[in-house]
Amino acid sequence: MAKRVTAETLSRRQREISVSEFFAKNRHLLGFDSLRKALLTTVKEAVDNSLDACEEAGILPEIRVELDAAEGENRYVVRVTDNGPGIVEAQAPRIFGQLLYGSKFHSLKQSRGQQGIGISAAAMYGQLTTGKPVSIVSRTGPRSSAYAMQVVIDTNTNKPKAVGKKKLDDWDLxxxxxxxxxxxxxxxxxxxxxxxxxxxxxxxxxxxxLHYRDPHGAETDYVRGVQSNPVAPSEIKPHPHGVELGVLMKMLQSTRHATISQCLSRDFSRVSPQMAVGLAKRAGIDPKARPNTVVRKAADKLYQALNDSATRIRPPSTDCLSPIGVQELLAGLTRGIRAEFYGVETRRPAVYRGNPFQVEVGLAWGGDLPADDLAKVLRFANRVPLQYLAGSCCITKAVMDVSWRNYGLTQSRGALPSGPLIVLVHLASVWVPFSSESKVAVADYDEIRKEIKLAVQTCGRRLGQYVKRKARAKSEARRREVFNLYIEEVVNSVEAITGKDQKLFRDRLLAISRKKTELAGMLEEQEASSDELEASENVLVVDPNAE
Structure with a gap:
């Protein structure tokens, strides 16, 4: 019989687990569950940081990504350089060597990073698999010296250690x-x-x-097609409909404001002073009471008042979002995607759980795209491509929900459409509901799925008009060919009977053929009412035969 262990013995075995120690053992949660995915995740996190830094500083991003094969099997060096504002030297160790450290977690505005994990997780993975620290070179301006350092992560304490610090006088940026x-x-x-x-x-x-060099030395450049940065999003305060009871109680305890009415009107968005007084009274709380004196029962009543259907609180402000934009999205789609039809749609901002979000959709059809494959879905969240778990992503499900047969495409039940089609979906939000810490798929919220479907349907209708118009043009050409074939037979027979050249007769028959087929095409065009397609600035049609 096993010896009984006392509670005191068990208690001595318990100890605190640092967040870096946890993720070191569960690296798959951060996107490092395979060697191939680890490389992509590392590049992604570094590029995301560079883009965010440049945009926040108002600098047009220019980023260079270099991959080099290192000594040993399956060893690579990833090097990412940007022209951003640089990093203050004292902050660099914590940015690259401490998990859950960043500036965006508590900020309600659109950004690529959210959790303060990404680049430090990549540094930790590199340290775990190769034993080598991450190296940083940075400079904050032409009048300051560049510095270099290496950062080691202590996974037991989630603390960084900077080594090899030195100044650089000859850095080229x-x-x-x-x-x-x-x-x-x-x-x-x-x-x-x-x-x-x-x-x-x-x-x-x-x-x-973007400049890219692969491990074999091949260079690829993507030159910017737009000469201005996106409009910078503004930070907003929490919306009452997105705050849960526990969070509300925490805010009441930690607020700097003296009264409950001031707390509600100044710590939340869309709550006016008059509304704050009314909400407090409905919850049975004195509007002048100190927030930290509100007990749980009273806080629960206040929470119910905030979420009551009779409480009319305007949706949160949407200047915290920075969508790509119609013309910018068209410019992006034509950047390396050779198609003949491009269509985009931007939905009005909407809200899920009190968080503003906005959906943009782009379609590319025809041209050099493969005609026999399933449509390709490009998924983006806050301008970041999502590469994995497509089947479980809300974006993919919303695209599959659309009945593509209505737009002239073939589609099997519960599948993506077939044909030369790319569907781009961009979700912009102050807080993207990712399904995991690796940020590769969007969780399935009804509000988000509905907005994506509506945007895709709008683009699909425009595509359907174009596809049907093109089919009608082919049909008209076939009818004309048939007419012309019989015209030649008739003219030849008449010439054989009369013994005279019937050129005038042939020309008249050809004119009748053109008139009849054009008339039929015009009638079909009127039935299709394609004025919307022709007048829309959301559509770009390119001659597929043009160079």
């Missing part, structure tokens, strides 16, 4: 940052590759210039 790390990874081209990721980054970020 006036401002910017270079991050370099070696990791165990696998390089492959094709789907879910670094090349595909960077191409999609170029599509969703037409204001950025």
């Amino acid at each position: 006036d401002h910017g940052t270079r991050v370099e790390l070696e990791l165990e990874a696998q390089y492959m081209k094709g789907r879910q590759s670094v090349e595909e990721f960077l191409h999609q980054v170029a599509v969703a970020n037409p204001h950025a210039t």
Whole structure:
């Protein structure tokens, strides 16, 4: 019989687990569950940081990504350089060497990063698999010196340690940052590759210039197609409809405001002073009471008052969002996607759980796209490409919900449509509901799925008009060919009977043929009412035969 263990003995075994120690053992949660995915995740996190930094500083991004094979099997060096504002030297160790450290987690505005995990997780993975620290070079301006350092992560305490600090007098950039790390990874081209990721980054970020060099030395450049940065999003305060009871109680305890009415009107968005007084009274709370004196029962009543259907609180402000934009999305789609029809649609901002979000959709059809494959869905969240778990993503499900047969395409039940089609969906939000910490798929919220479907349907109707018009043109050409074939037979027979040249007769018959087929086409055009397609600035049609 096993010896009984006392509670005191069990208690001595318990100890705190640091967040870096947890993720070191559960790296798959952060996107490092395979060698190939580890390489893509590392590049993604570094590029995301660079784009965010440049945009926040008002600098048009120019980013260089370099991959080099390192000594040993499945070892690669990832080097990402940007022209951003640089990093203050004292902050660099924590940015690259401490998980859950960042500036965006508590900020309600659109940004690529959210959790403060990404680049530090990549550095931790590189350290775990190769034993080498992450290297950083940065400079904050032409009048300051560049510095270099290496950062080691203590996974037991989630604390960084900077080593090898030195000043650089000859760094070639006036401002910017270079991050370099070696990791165990696998390089492959094709789907879910670094090349595909960077191409999609170029599509969703037409204001950025990207330079890429693969491990074999091949260079690829994506020159910006838009000469201005996106409109910078503004930070907003929490909306009452997106705050849960526990969060409300925490806000009441930690607020700096003296009264409950001031707390409600100044710590929340869309709550006026008059509304704050009314809400407090409905909850049985004195509007002048100190917020930290509100007990749980009273806070629960206040929470119910905030979420009561009779409480009319305006949706949150949407200036916290920065969508790609119609013309910018068209510029991005034409950047490396050779099609003949491009259509885009931007929905009005909507709200889920009190969080503003906005959906943009783009379609590319025809041209050089493969005609026999299923449509390709490009998924983006806050301008970041999503490469994995497409089947479980809300975006893919919404695209599959659309009845593409209505737009002249073939589609099997419960599947994507078939044909030369690319569907791009961009979800912009202050807080994207990712299905996991690796941020590769969007959770399935009804409000988000509905907005995506409506935007796709709008683009689909325009595509359907174009596809049907093209089919009618082919049909008209076939009818004319049949007429012309019989015209020649008739003319030849008449010439054989009369013994005279019937050129005038042939010309008259050809004119009748053109008139009849054009008349039929015009009638069909009127039935299709395609004025919307012709007048829409959301559509670009390119001659597929043009160079």
